[in-house]
Amino acid sequence: MTTTAEHTPEVNRLKKNAVGLVGVIFMAVATAAPITAMTGNVPMVVGFGNGLGVPAAYLFATVVLTIFSVGYTAMAKHITAAGAFYGYISHGLGQVAGMVAGLLATMAYVVFEASIIGFFAYSAHDLFKTMAGVEIHWLIFAVVGLALNAVLSYFDINLTAKVLGVFLITEIAMLGAVALGTLVTGGGPDGLMAETLNPVNAFTVTGLAEGAVGLGLFMCFWSWVGFESTAMYGEESREPKRIIPIATLVSVVGIGLFYTFVSWMTVAANGKGATALAAESFAEIFFKPAGELFGAWSVGLFKILILTGSFACAMAFHNCASRYLYAIGRENLIPGTARTLGRTHPVHGSPHIAGFVQTGVSLVLVVAFFAAGMDPYLHLYTLLAVLGTMAILIVQTMCSFAVIGYFHVKKKHQETANTWRTLIAPLAGGLLMGYVVVLLLQNQKAAAGAAAESALFTAIPWIVIGFAVAGAALALYLKARRPDRYRLIGRIVLEDTVERD
Numbered sequence: 001m002t003t004t005a006e007h008t009p010e011v012n013r014l015k016k017n018a019v020g021l022v023g024v025i026f027m028a029v030a031t032a033a034p035i036t037a038m039t040g041n042v043p044m045v046v047g048f049g050n051g052l053g054v055p056a057a058y059l060f061a062t063v064v065l066t067i068f069s070v071g072y073t074a075m076a077k078h079i080t081a082a083g084a085f086y087g088y089i090s091h092g093l094g095q096v097a098g099m100v101a102g103l104l105a106t107m108a109y110v111v112f113e114a115s116i117i118g119f120f121a122y123s124a125h126d127l128f129k130t131m132a133g134v135e136i137h138w139l140i141f142a143v144v145g146l147a148l149n150a151v152l153s154y155f156d157i158n159l160t161a162k163v164l165g166v167f168l169i170t171e172i173a174m175l176g177a178v179a180l181g182t183l184v185t186g187g188g189p190d191g192l193m194a195e196t197l198n199p200v201n202a203f204t205v206t207g208l209a210e211g212a213v214g215l216g217l218f219m220c221f222w223s224w225v226g227f228e229s230t231a232m233y234g235e236e237s238r239e240p241k242r243i244i245p246i247a248t249l250v251s252v253v254g255i256g257l258f259y260t261f262v263s264w265m266t267v268a269a270n271g272k273g274a275t276a277l278a279a280e281s282f283a284e285i286f287f288k289p290a291g292e293l294f295g296a297w298s299v300g301l302f303k304i305l306i307l308t309g310s311f312a313c314a315m316a317f318h319n320c321a322s323r324y325l326y327a328i329g330r331e332n333l334i335p336g337t338a339r340t341l342g343r344t345h346p347v348h349g350s351p352h353i354a355g356f357v358q359t360g361v362s363l364v365l366v367v368a369f370f371a372a373g374m375d376p377y378l379h380l381y382t383l384l385a386v387l388g389t390m391a392i393l394i395v396q397t398m399c400s401f402a403v404i405g406y407f408h409v410k411k412k413h414q415e416t417a418n419t420w421r422t423l424i425a426p427l428a429g430g431l432l433m434g435y436v437v438v439l440l441l442q443n444q445k446a447a448a449g450a451a452a453e454s455a456l457f458t459a460i461p462w463i464v465i466g467f468a469v470a471g472a473a474l475a476l477y478l479k480a481r482r483p484d485r486y487r488l489i490g491r492i493v494l495e496d497t498v499e500r501d
Contacts, residue, residue: 020238020243021238021243021246021247022165023162023165023233024230024233024243024244024247025230025247025250025251025254026164026165026168027164027229027230027233027316027319028226028227028228028229028230028247028248028251028316029168029227029251029254029255030164030167030168030226030312030313030315030316031225031226031227031229031313031316031317031320032223032224032225032226032227032251032255032313033116033226033309033310033312033313033316034168034171034172034175034255034258034259034262034309035171035172035174035175035305035306035309035310036116036119036306036309036310036313037222037223037224037259038175038223038259038262038263038266038286039283039286039306040119041219041220041222041223042054042262042263042266042278042285042286043278043283043285044215044216044219044278044447045057045215045216045219045220045263046266046267046274046275046278046285047208047275047278047279047280048208048211048212048215048216048279048446049205049211049212049213049214049215049216049217049219050201050202050204050205050206050211050213050216050217051205051206051207051208051211051216051275052193052196052201052206052207052208052267052272052274052275053196053198053201053202053204053205053206053207053216054196054216054220054263054264054266054267055196055197055201055260055261055263055264055267056196056197056198056199056200056201056202057201057202057216057217057220058220058223058256058259058260058263059197059199059202059256059260060199060202060203060217060220061217061220061221061223061224061256061259062252062253062255062256062257062259062260064221064429064432064433064436065221065224065227065252065256066249066252066253066256067425067428067429067432068396068400068425068426068429068430068432068433069248069249069252069429070420070421070425070426070429071399071400071403071404071421071422071425071426071429072088072228072248072399072400072403073244073245073248073249074245074403074407074416074421074422075088075091075092075399075402075403075406076230076240076241076244076245076248077241077245077413077416078241078412078413078416079091080240080241080244084105084228084229084324085101085102085105085228085395085396085398085399086098086101086102086105086106086324086327086328086490087327087490087491088399088402088403088406089101089102089395089398089399089402089490090102090489090490090491091402091406091410091412091490091491092399092401092402092403092404092405092406092410093398093401093402093405094405095475095479095486095487095489095490095491096471096472096475096476096479097398097402098475098489098490099471099472099474099475099489099490100398100468100471100472100475101395101398101399101471102324102327102328102471102489102490103328103467103468103470103471103474104391104392104394104395104464104467104468104471105324105391105392105395106321106324106325106328107388107391107463107467108387108388108389108391108392108395109317109320109321109324109388109392110321110324110325110358110361110362111365111384111387111388112225112226112317112320112321112384112385112388113146113149113314113317113318113321113358113362114361114362114365114366114380114384115380115381115382115383115384115385115388116310116313116314116317116381117142117145117146117314117362117366117380118142118366118369118376118377118379118380118381118384119310119376119377119381120141120142120145120307120310120311120314121138121139121141121142121145121376121380122138122375122376122377122381123303123306123307123310124136124138124141124145124307125137125138125141125376126303127303127304127307130303131300131303138376139366139367139370142366142370142376143363143366145311145314146359146362146363146366147359148311148315149314149315149318149359150318150355150356150359152315153315153318153319153322153350153352153355154350154352154355155350163312163315164312164315164316167308167309167311167312168309168312170305170308171305171306171308171309171312172258174290174298174301174302174305175258175262176258176262177294178265178266178269178286178289178290178293178294178298179261179262179264179265179266180265181289181293181294182265182266182268182269182289182293183265183268185293187265187268187269187271188268188269188270188271188289189271189272189273190268190271190272191268192268193264193267193268193271196264196267196268197260197264202217203217207272207274207275208275212443212446214439214442214443215439215443215446215447217436217439218436218439218440218443218447219447220259221393221436221439222385222389222447223255223259224252224255224256225388225389225392226313226316226317226320227248227251227252227255228248228396229316229319229320230244230247230248230251233323266285266286266289269285269288269289269292270285270288270289283306286302287299287302287303290302318355318358318359318362321354321358322350322351322354322355322358323351323354325341325351325354325357325358326341326342326344326351326354328341329341329342329354330342331485331488331489331491332485332488333474333478333485333488333489340353340357341353341354341357342354365380365384366380374454378449378450378451379451379454379456382447382448382449382451383448383451383454383456383457383460386440386444386447386448386457386460387456387460387463387464389440390437390440390441390444390460390461390464391464391467393433393436393437393440394437394464394468396433397430397433397434397437400426400427400429400430400433401426401427401430403422403426404422404423404426404427404430406422407422407423408422408423441461444457444460445457475489
Protein backbone atom coordinates (compact mmCIF):
# COMPACT_ATOMS: atom_id res chain seq x y z
CA MET A 1 0.00 0.00 0.00
CA THR A 2 1.13 3.57 -0.61
CA THR A 3 0.03 6.66 1.23
CA THR A 4 2.41 9.61 1.18
CA ALA A 5 6.04 9.81 0.35
CA GLU A 6 7.08 10.11 3.98
CA HIS A 7 4.50 7.82 5.57
CA THR A 8 4.16 4.29 4.27
CA PRO A 9 2.72 2.13 7.06
CA GLU A 10 2.83 -1.61 6.96
CA VAL A 11 -0.74 -2.81 6.45
CA ASN A 12 -2.37 -6.15 5.86
CA ARG A 13 -3.37 -6.60 2.24
CA LEU A 14 -6.61 -7.94 0.86
CA LYS A 15 -6.14 -10.87 -1.49
CA LYS A 16 -5.01 -9.64 -4.90
CA ASN A 17 -6.50 -10.93 -8.17
CA ALA A 18 -9.18 -12.84 -6.28
CA VAL A 19 -12.11 -11.83 -8.47
CA GLY A 20 -12.68 -10.84 -12.09
CA LEU A 21 -15.08 -8.57 -13.96
CA VAL A 22 -18.05 -10.95 -13.80
CA GLY A 23 -17.56 -11.51 -10.06
CA VAL A 24 -17.46 -7.78 -9.31
CA ILE A 25 -20.62 -7.22 -11.38
CA PHE A 26 -22.38 -10.09 -9.58
CA MET A 27 -21.55 -8.60 -6.18
CA ALA A 28 -22.61 -5.09 -7.17
CA VAL A 29 -25.92 -6.21 -8.69
CA ALA A 30 -26.56 -8.56 -5.75
CA THR A 31 -26.12 -5.58 -3.41
CA ALA A 32 -28.75 -3.70 -5.39
CA ALA A 33 -30.91 -6.86 -5.00
CA PRO A 34 -33.19 -6.86 -8.07
CA ILE A 35 -35.91 -9.12 -6.69
CA THR A 36 -36.00 -7.31 -3.33
CA ALA A 37 -35.99 -3.91 -5.04
CA MET A 38 -38.74 -4.89 -7.48
CA THR A 39 -41.09 -6.67 -5.06
CA GLY A 40 -40.46 -4.18 -2.26
CA ASN A 41 -40.36 -0.86 -4.11
CA VAL A 42 -42.42 -1.14 -7.31
CA PRO A 43 -45.69 -1.77 -5.43
CA MET A 44 -45.01 1.31 -3.27
CA VAL A 45 -44.47 3.48 -6.36
CA VAL A 46 -47.52 2.03 -8.14
CA GLY A 47 -49.82 2.21 -5.12
CA PHE A 48 -48.72 5.47 -3.50
CA GLY A 49 -46.19 7.28 -5.71
CA ASN A 50 -46.25 7.88 -9.48
CA GLY A 51 -48.84 5.18 -10.06
CA LEU A 52 -48.76 3.71 -13.56
CA GLY A 53 -45.78 5.92 -14.44
CA VAL A 54 -43.35 3.71 -12.52
CA PRO A 55 -41.33 2.59 -15.62
CA ALA A 56 -40.79 6.24 -16.62
CA ALA A 57 -39.57 6.98 -13.09
CA TYR A 58 -37.08 4.10 -13.29
CA LEU A 59 -35.92 5.34 -16.68
CA PHE A 60 -35.30 8.80 -15.21
CA ALA A 61 -33.35 7.30 -12.32
CA THR A 62 -31.26 5.30 -14.80
CA VAL A 63 -30.27 8.48 -16.63
CA VAL A 64 -29.37 10.34 -13.41
CA LEU A 65 -27.27 7.51 -11.99
CA THR A 66 -25.52 6.97 -15.31
CA ILE A 67 -24.52 10.65 -15.29
CA PHE A 68 -23.28 10.23 -11.70
CA SER A 69 -21.27 7.16 -12.72
CA VAL A 70 -19.38 9.07 -15.43
CA GLY A 71 -17.37 11.00 -12.84
CA TYR A 72 -17.27 8.10 -10.39
CA THR A 73 -15.61 5.84 -12.95
CA ALA A 74 -13.12 8.57 -13.86
CA MET A 75 -11.92 8.52 -10.24
CA ALA A 76 -11.81 4.72 -10.30
CA LYS A 77 -9.21 4.84 -13.07
CA HIS A 78 -6.75 6.49 -10.70
CA ILE A 79 -7.73 5.60 -7.12
CA THR A 80 -8.10 1.97 -6.08
CA ALA A 81 -9.11 1.64 -2.43
CA ALA A 82 -11.39 -0.63 -0.41
CA GLY A 83 -12.95 2.49 1.12
CA ALA A 84 -14.28 3.68 -2.29
CA PHE A 85 -16.28 6.84 -1.40
CA TYR A 86 -14.00 7.37 1.62
CA GLY A 87 -10.88 7.42 -0.53
CA TYR A 88 -12.41 9.32 -3.43
CA ILE A 89 -13.81 12.14 -1.29
CA SER A 90 -10.63 12.39 0.78
CA HIS A 91 -8.59 12.88 -2.40
CA GLY A 92 -11.08 15.27 -4.00
CA LEU A 93 -12.39 17.38 -1.10
CA GLY A 94 -9.76 16.86 1.57
CA GLN A 95 -9.35 14.72 4.66
CA VAL A 96 -12.06 16.38 6.79
CA ALA A 97 -14.74 15.78 4.15
CA GLY A 98 -13.24 12.32 3.60
CA MET A 99 -13.60 11.39 7.25
CA VAL A 100 -17.21 12.64 7.28
CA ALA A 101 -17.97 10.53 4.22
CA GLY A 102 -16.09 7.54 5.66
CA LEU A 103 -18.13 7.43 8.84
CA LEU A 104 -21.43 8.06 7.05
CA ALA A 105 -20.77 5.36 4.45
CA THR A 106 -19.57 2.88 7.07
CA MET A 107 -22.66 3.49 9.20
CA ALA A 108 -24.90 3.08 6.16
CA TYR A 109 -23.46 -0.27 5.08
CA VAL A 110 -23.34 -1.54 8.66
CA VAL A 111 -27.06 -0.91 9.20
CA PHE A 112 -28.00 -2.12 5.71
CA GLU A 113 -27.05 -5.70 6.58
CA ALA A 114 -29.27 -5.69 9.67
CA SER A 115 -32.04 -4.05 7.64
CA ILE A 116 -32.00 -6.67 4.88
CA ILE A 117 -31.68 -9.48 7.42
CA GLY A 118 -34.96 -8.19 8.86
CA PHE A 119 -36.61 -8.57 5.44
CA PHE A 120 -34.98 -12.00 5.02
CA ALA A 121 -36.23 -13.16 8.43
CA TYR A 122 -39.73 -11.86 7.75
CA SER A 123 -39.81 -13.62 4.36
CA ALA A 124 -38.47 -16.87 5.82
CA HIS A 125 -41.05 -16.87 8.63
CA ASP A 126 -43.86 -16.24 6.14
CA LEU A 127 -42.59 -18.86 3.69
CA PHE A 128 -42.32 -21.65 6.26
CA LYS A 129 -45.71 -20.74 7.73
CA THR A 130 -47.64 -20.60 4.45
CA MET A 131 -45.91 -23.38 2.53
CA ALA A 132 -44.93 -25.85 5.26
CA GLY A 133 -47.32 -24.95 8.06
CA VAL A 134 -44.36 -24.51 10.44
CA GLU A 135 -44.22 -21.57 12.85
CA ILE A 136 -40.59 -20.51 13.47
CA HIS A 137 -39.81 -17.21 15.15
CA TRP A 138 -38.25 -14.63 12.83
CA LEU A 139 -35.36 -14.05 15.25
CA ILE A 140 -34.05 -17.57 14.60
CA PHE A 141 -33.93 -16.93 10.86
CA ALA A 142 -32.19 -13.59 11.47
CA VAL A 143 -29.47 -15.16 13.62
CA VAL A 144 -28.94 -18.02 11.14
CA GLY A 145 -28.67 -15.51 8.27
CA LEU A 146 -26.07 -13.44 10.12
CA ALA A 147 -24.08 -16.54 11.01
CA LEU A 148 -24.01 -17.73 7.39
CA ASN A 149 -22.83 -14.30 6.26
CA ALA A 150 -20.03 -14.36 8.82
CA VAL A 151 -18.86 -17.80 7.71
CA LEU A 152 -18.99 -17.09 3.97
CA SER A 153 -17.19 -13.74 4.27
CA TYR A 154 -14.42 -15.38 6.33
CA PHE A 155 -13.17 -17.19 3.24
CA ASP A 156 -11.84 -16.00 -0.13
CA ILE A 157 -14.02 -13.30 -1.74
CA ASN A 158 -14.26 -15.59 -4.77
CA LEU A 159 -16.48 -17.97 -2.76
CA THR A 160 -18.88 -15.15 -1.93
CA ALA A 161 -18.94 -14.08 -5.59
CA LYS A 162 -19.90 -17.61 -6.67
CA VAL A 163 -22.69 -17.91 -4.08
CA LEU A 164 -24.05 -14.48 -4.98
CA GLY A 165 -23.82 -15.35 -8.66
CA VAL A 166 -26.06 -18.41 -8.25
CA PHE A 167 -28.68 -16.50 -6.27
CA LEU A 168 -28.52 -13.52 -8.63
CA ILE A 169 -29.01 -15.58 -11.79
CA THR A 170 -32.06 -17.36 -10.33
CA GLU A 171 -33.81 -14.17 -9.20
CA ILE A 172 -33.14 -12.37 -12.47
CA ALA A 173 -34.38 -15.44 -14.36
CA MET A 174 -37.66 -15.40 -12.41
CA LEU A 175 -38.30 -11.69 -12.86
CA GLY A 176 -37.24 -11.88 -16.50
CA ALA A 177 -39.41 -14.91 -17.26
CA VAL A 178 -42.58 -13.23 -15.98
CA ALA A 179 -41.74 -9.98 -17.77
CA LEU A 180 -40.95 -11.70 -21.07
CA GLY A 181 -44.06 -13.85 -20.73
CA THR A 182 -46.14 -10.71 -20.37
CA LEU A 183 -44.48 -9.12 -23.40
CA VAL A 184 -44.96 -12.18 -25.60
CA THR A 185 -48.64 -12.55 -24.65
CA GLY A 186 -49.33 -8.89 -25.40
CA GLY A 187 -49.72 -7.66 -21.83
CA GLY A 188 -52.77 -7.76 -19.60
CA PRO A 189 -56.32 -6.39 -19.88
CA ASP A 190 -55.12 -3.05 -21.24
CA GLY A 191 -52.39 -4.32 -23.55
CA LEU A 192 -48.71 -3.41 -23.21
CA MET A 193 -49.44 0.17 -22.04
CA ALA A 194 -46.40 1.66 -23.80
CA GLU A 195 -47.60 5.13 -22.78
CA THR A 196 -46.35 4.45 -19.22
CA LEU A 197 -42.80 4.86 -20.57
CA ASN A 198 -43.44 8.50 -21.52
CA PRO A 199 -40.78 10.53 -19.58
CA VAL A 200 -43.47 13.00 -18.48
CA ASN A 201 -44.96 10.24 -16.30
CA ALA A 202 -41.85 10.28 -14.11
CA PHE A 203 -43.01 13.66 -12.76
CA THR A 204 -46.78 13.17 -12.69
CA VAL A 205 -49.20 10.91 -10.86
CA THR A 206 -50.99 8.53 -13.26
CA GLY A 207 -53.89 6.24 -12.40
CA LEU A 208 -54.12 7.31 -8.76
CA ALA A 209 -56.60 9.65 -7.12
CA GLU A 210 -53.83 10.64 -4.71
CA GLY A 211 -50.13 9.97 -5.03
CA ALA A 212 -46.74 11.52 -4.31
CA VAL A 213 -44.32 11.96 -7.21
CA GLY A 214 -41.48 12.59 -4.75
CA LEU A 215 -42.10 9.29 -2.98
CA GLY A 216 -42.21 7.44 -6.28
CA LEU A 217 -38.93 8.89 -7.52
CA PHE A 218 -37.20 8.30 -4.20
CA MET A 219 -38.28 4.65 -4.10
CA CYS A 220 -36.85 4.19 -7.60
CA PHE A 221 -33.48 5.65 -6.61
CA TRP A 222 -33.54 3.56 -3.43
CA SER A 223 -33.65 0.47 -5.65
CA TRP A 224 -30.06 1.11 -6.79
CA VAL A 225 -28.37 1.48 -3.40
CA GLY A 226 -25.29 -0.74 -3.52
CA PHE A 227 -24.30 -0.42 -7.20
CA GLU A 228 -21.36 1.77 -6.18
CA SER A 229 -19.86 -1.16 -4.25
CA THR A 230 -17.90 -2.11 -7.39
CA ALA A 231 -15.08 0.22 -6.30
CA MET A 232 -14.78 -1.52 -2.91
CA TYR A 233 -13.49 -4.66 -4.61
CA GLY A 234 -10.79 -2.86 -6.61
CA GLU A 235 -7.94 -4.06 -4.41
CA GLU A 236 -9.11 -7.66 -4.80
CA SER A 237 -9.91 -7.59 -8.51
CA ARG A 238 -7.77 -8.27 -11.55
CA GLU A 239 -6.80 -5.12 -13.47
CA PRO A 240 -8.87 -2.81 -11.21
CA LYS A 241 -8.33 0.32 -13.31
CA ARG A 242 -9.99 -1.44 -16.24
CA ILE A 243 -12.49 -3.66 -14.41
CA ILE A 244 -14.03 -1.24 -11.91
CA PRO A 245 -15.16 1.46 -14.40
CA ILE A 246 -16.62 -1.20 -16.70
CA ALA A 247 -18.33 -3.05 -13.84
CA THR A 248 -19.84 0.18 -12.52
CA LEU A 249 -21.32 1.30 -15.83
CA VAL A 250 -22.55 -2.19 -16.68
CA SER A 251 -24.19 -2.44 -13.26
CA VAL A 252 -25.87 0.96 -13.42
CA VAL A 253 -27.11 0.75 -17.00
CA GLY A 254 -27.89 -2.97 -16.83
CA ILE A 255 -29.83 -2.68 -13.58
CA GLY A 256 -31.62 0.41 -14.86
CA LEU A 257 -32.81 -1.11 -18.11
CA PHE A 258 -33.84 -4.29 -16.31
CA TYR A 259 -35.78 -2.37 -13.64
CA THR A 260 -37.50 -0.28 -16.31
CA PHE A 261 -38.51 -3.33 -18.33
CA VAL A 262 -39.71 -5.39 -15.33
CA SER A 263 -41.70 -2.49 -13.84
CA TRP A 264 -43.25 -1.76 -17.26
CA MET A 265 -44.29 -5.38 -17.77
CA THR A 266 -45.59 -5.61 -14.19
CA VAL A 267 -47.88 -2.64 -14.80
CA ALA A 268 -48.90 -4.03 -18.21
CA ALA A 269 -49.66 -7.48 -16.77
CA ASN A 270 -52.07 -6.02 -14.22
CA GLY A 271 -53.49 -3.25 -16.37
CA LYS A 272 -54.97 -0.04 -15.01
CA GLY A 273 -56.10 -1.97 -11.93
CA ALA A 274 -52.44 -2.30 -10.85
CA THR A 275 -52.68 0.77 -8.62
CA ALA A 276 -55.55 -0.59 -6.54
CA LEU A 277 -53.96 -4.05 -6.29
CA ALA A 278 -50.57 -2.62 -5.22
CA ALA A 279 -52.18 -0.49 -2.51
CA GLU A 280 -54.02 -3.56 -1.18
CA SER A 281 -51.39 -6.27 -1.32
CA PHE A 282 -47.89 -5.31 -2.40
CA ALA A 283 -46.38 -8.52 -3.78
CA GLU A 284 -49.62 -9.58 -5.47
CA ILE A 285 -48.89 -7.48 -8.56
CA PHE A 286 -45.96 -9.87 -9.14
CA PHE A 287 -47.54 -13.10 -7.91
CA LYS A 288 -50.76 -12.67 -9.92
CA PRO A 289 -49.16 -12.55 -13.39
CA ALA A 290 -46.68 -15.29 -12.46
CA GLY A 291 -49.54 -17.59 -11.47
CA GLU A 292 -51.53 -16.77 -14.61
CA LEU A 293 -48.57 -17.37 -16.91
CA PHE A 294 -46.94 -20.43 -15.35
CA GLY A 295 -49.31 -21.81 -12.72
CA ALA A 296 -49.53 -21.80 -8.93
CA TRP A 297 -46.14 -23.50 -8.51
CA SER A 298 -44.40 -20.39 -9.86
CA VAL A 299 -45.81 -18.26 -7.04
CA GLY A 300 -44.22 -20.58 -4.49
CA LEU A 301 -40.93 -20.43 -6.40
CA PHE A 302 -41.21 -16.64 -6.53
CA LYS A 303 -41.49 -16.51 -2.74
CA ILE A 304 -38.46 -18.79 -2.35
CA LEU A 305 -36.41 -16.59 -4.67
CA ILE A 306 -37.42 -13.47 -2.73
CA LEU A 307 -35.98 -15.25 0.30
CA THR A 308 -32.71 -16.26 -1.37
CA GLY A 309 -32.44 -12.86 -3.07
CA SER A 310 -32.75 -11.00 0.22
CA PHE A 311 -30.10 -13.26 1.75
CA ALA A 312 -27.76 -12.54 -1.16
CA CYS A 313 -28.37 -8.83 -0.67
CA ALA A 314 -27.59 -9.05 3.05
CA MET A 315 -24.40 -10.99 2.30
CA ALA A 316 -23.30 -8.39 -0.25
CA PHE A 317 -23.88 -5.56 2.25
CA HIS A 318 -21.94 -7.55 4.86
CA ASN A 319 -18.95 -7.56 2.50
CA CYS A 320 -19.32 -3.83 1.85
CA ALA A 321 -19.47 -2.97 5.55
CA SER A 322 -16.50 -5.21 6.33
CA ARG A 323 -14.36 -3.46 3.74
CA TYR A 324 -15.25 0.00 5.00
CA LEU A 325 -14.42 -1.02 8.57
CA TYR A 326 -11.17 -2.54 7.30
CA ALA A 327 -10.29 0.54 5.19
CA ILE A 328 -10.68 2.91 8.14
CA GLY A 329 -9.17 0.47 10.63
CA ARG A 330 -5.92 -0.12 8.73
CA GLU A 331 -5.10 3.59 8.90
CA ASN A 332 -4.85 3.24 12.69
CA LEU A 333 -6.47 6.62 13.24
CA ILE A 334 -7.66 5.22 16.56
CA PRO A 335 -4.65 3.35 18.04
CA GLY A 336 -5.03 -0.42 17.90
CA THR A 337 -7.45 -0.61 14.99
CA ALA A 338 -4.69 -1.48 12.50
CA ARG A 339 -4.02 -4.70 14.45
CA THR A 340 -7.73 -5.55 14.66
CA LEU A 341 -10.11 -4.10 12.07
CA GLY A 342 -7.22 -3.54 9.69
CA ARG A 343 -6.00 -7.14 9.71
CA THR A 344 -6.64 -9.61 6.92
CA HIS A 345 -6.69 -13.40 7.06
CA PRO A 346 -3.22 -14.87 6.34
CA VAL A 347 -4.64 -17.52 3.97
CA HIS A 348 -7.90 -16.17 2.56
CA GLY A 349 -6.92 -12.50 2.43
CA SER A 350 -10.34 -11.50 3.76
CA PRO A 351 -10.96 -8.71 6.33
CA HIS A 352 -12.09 -11.41 8.76
CA ILE A 353 -11.93 -9.41 11.99
CA ALA A 354 -13.85 -6.51 10.46
CA GLY A 355 -16.35 -9.11 9.23
CA PHE A 356 -16.87 -10.54 12.70
CA VAL A 357 -17.25 -7.03 14.14
CA GLN A 358 -19.86 -6.29 11.47
CA THR A 359 -21.73 -9.47 12.40
CA GLY A 360 -21.62 -8.48 16.07
CA VAL A 361 -23.03 -5.01 15.40
CA SER A 362 -25.79 -6.43 13.19
CA LEU A 363 -26.67 -8.99 15.86
CA VAL A 364 -26.94 -6.26 18.49
CA LEU A 365 -29.24 -4.24 16.22
CA VAL A 366 -31.45 -7.25 15.45
CA VAL A 367 -31.72 -8.26 19.12
CA ALA A 368 -32.45 -4.65 20.13
CA PHE A 369 -35.38 -4.47 17.71
CA PHE A 370 -36.61 -7.85 18.96
CA ALA A 371 -36.34 -6.77 22.61
CA ALA A 372 -38.31 -3.62 21.81
CA GLY A 373 -41.11 -5.76 20.39
CA MET A 374 -40.66 -4.38 16.88
CA ASP A 375 -41.57 -6.09 13.63
CA PRO A 376 -38.72 -7.38 11.36
CA TYR A 377 -40.31 -5.87 8.24
CA LEU A 378 -42.23 -2.80 9.42
CA HIS A 379 -39.48 -1.61 11.77
CA LEU A 380 -36.11 -3.38 11.42
CA TYR A 381 -36.07 -3.42 7.63
CA THR A 382 -37.80 -0.10 6.99
CA LEU A 383 -36.22 2.17 9.61
CA LEU A 384 -32.64 1.02 9.05
CA ALA A 385 -33.13 1.23 5.26
CA VAL A 386 -34.26 4.85 5.52
CA LEU A 387 -31.36 5.66 7.88
CA GLY A 388 -28.74 4.03 5.66
CA THR A 389 -30.19 5.43 2.44
CA MET A 390 -30.15 9.00 3.79
CA ALA A 391 -26.47 8.63 4.69
CA ILE A 392 -25.38 7.00 1.44
CA LEU A 393 -27.22 9.52 -0.75
CA ILE A 394 -25.41 12.36 1.03
CA VAL A 395 -22.08 10.59 0.44
CA GLN A 396 -22.91 10.06 -3.25
CA THR A 397 -23.64 13.77 -3.57
CA MET A 398 -20.29 14.62 -1.93
CA CYS A 399 -18.54 12.18 -4.27
CA SER A 400 -19.80 14.01 -7.36
CA PHE A 401 -18.25 17.27 -6.17
CA ALA A 402 -15.09 15.40 -5.14
CA VAL A 403 -14.57 14.49 -8.80
CA ILE A 404 -14.55 18.18 -9.71
CA GLY A 405 -12.21 18.96 -6.82
CA TYR A 406 -9.81 16.19 -7.80
CA PHE A 407 -9.51 16.89 -11.52
CA HIS A 408 -10.22 20.63 -11.76
CA VAL A 409 -9.26 22.20 -8.43
CA LYS A 410 -6.28 20.02 -7.53
CA LYS A 411 -5.48 19.51 -11.23
CA LYS A 412 -4.79 15.78 -10.85
CA HIS A 413 -4.40 13.56 -13.93
CA GLN A 414 -5.07 16.14 -16.60
CA GLU A 415 -4.83 13.39 -19.20
CA THR A 416 -8.21 12.16 -17.91
CA ALA A 417 -9.84 15.50 -17.08
CA ASN A 418 -12.23 16.97 -19.62
CA THR A 419 -15.16 19.35 -19.58
CA TRP A 420 -17.90 16.73 -19.96
CA ARG A 421 -16.62 13.73 -18.03
CA THR A 422 -15.03 15.36 -14.99
CA LEU A 423 -16.85 18.72 -14.77
CA ILE A 424 -20.32 18.91 -16.34
CA ALA A 425 -21.39 15.31 -15.62
CA PRO A 426 -20.25 15.34 -11.96
CA LEU A 427 -21.82 18.78 -11.42
CA ALA A 428 -25.12 17.63 -12.90
CA GLY A 429 -24.87 14.34 -11.00
CA GLY A 430 -24.17 16.14 -7.72
CA LEU A 431 -27.09 18.52 -8.13
CA LEU A 432 -29.44 15.70 -9.12
CA MET A 433 -28.27 13.49 -6.23
CA GLY A 434 -28.81 16.45 -3.90
CA TYR A 435 -32.36 16.62 -5.26
CA VAL A 436 -32.84 12.97 -4.35
CA VAL A 437 -31.70 13.73 -0.79
CA VAL A 438 -34.37 16.44 -0.64
CA LEU A 439 -36.92 13.92 -1.93
CA LEU A 440 -36.01 11.57 0.89
CA LEU A 441 -36.31 14.30 3.52
CA GLN A 442 -39.70 15.31 2.12
CA ASN A 443 -41.02 11.76 1.84
CA GLN A 444 -39.26 9.82 4.58
CA LYS A 445 -42.46 9.56 6.63
CA ALA A 446 -44.31 7.95 3.72
CA ALA A 447 -41.33 5.68 2.99
CA ALA A 448 -41.20 4.54 6.61
CA GLY A 449 -44.92 3.75 6.68
CA ALA A 450 -46.17 2.45 10.04
CA ALA A 451 -42.65 2.74 11.48
CA ALA A 452 -42.83 6.55 11.17
CA GLU A 453 -44.47 6.68 14.58
CA SER A 454 -41.40 5.27 16.35
CA ALA A 455 -38.81 7.28 18.26
CA LEU A 456 -36.03 5.90 16.02
CA PHE A 457 -37.69 7.42 12.95
CA THR A 458 -37.64 10.86 14.58
CA ALA A 459 -33.98 10.38 15.45
CA ILE A 460 -32.82 9.36 11.94
CA PRO A 461 -31.75 12.84 10.70
CA TRP A 462 -29.99 13.48 14.00
CA ILE A 463 -28.12 10.17 13.80
CA VAL A 464 -26.87 11.13 10.34
CA ILE A 465 -25.84 14.58 11.57
CA GLY A 466 -24.16 13.01 14.60
CA PHE A 467 -21.96 10.73 12.48
CA ALA A 468 -21.06 13.62 10.17
CA VAL A 469 -20.07 15.83 13.11
CA ALA A 470 -18.09 12.98 14.68
CA GLY A 471 -16.18 12.46 11.43
CA ALA A 472 -15.34 16.16 11.13
CA ALA A 473 -14.35 16.37 14.81
CA LEU A 474 -12.04 13.35 14.55
CA ALA A 475 -10.34 14.71 11.44
CA LEU A 476 -9.85 18.17 12.95
CA TYR A 477 -8.51 16.67 16.18
CA LEU A 478 -5.99 14.58 14.26
CA LYS A 479 -5.01 17.60 12.15
CA ALA A 480 -4.25 19.60 15.30
CA ARG A 481 -2.71 16.86 17.48
CA ARG A 482 -1.56 14.05 15.16
CA PRO A 483 -0.81 15.48 11.72
CA ASP A 484 0.99 12.27 10.74
CA ARG A 485 -2.25 10.32 11.17
CA TYR A 486 -4.35 13.10 9.65
CA ARG A 487 -2.36 12.74 6.43
CA LEU A 488 -3.42 9.08 6.24
CA ILE A 489 -7.17 9.74 6.16
CA GLY A 490 -8.47 8.01 3.03
CA ARG A 491 -4.95 7.87 1.59
CA ILE A 492 -4.04 4.19 1.83
CA VAL A 493 -4.58 2.93 -1.69
CA LEU A 494 -3.44 0.08 -3.90
CA GLU A 495 0.27 0.59 -4.49
CA ASP A 496 0.11 0.98 -8.26
CA THR A 497 -2.15 4.01 -7.82
CA VAL A 498 0.57 6.04 -6.04
CA GLU A 499 -1.60 9.01 -5.11
CA ARG A 500 0.03 11.82 -3.14
CA ASP A 501 -1.24 14.74 -1.09
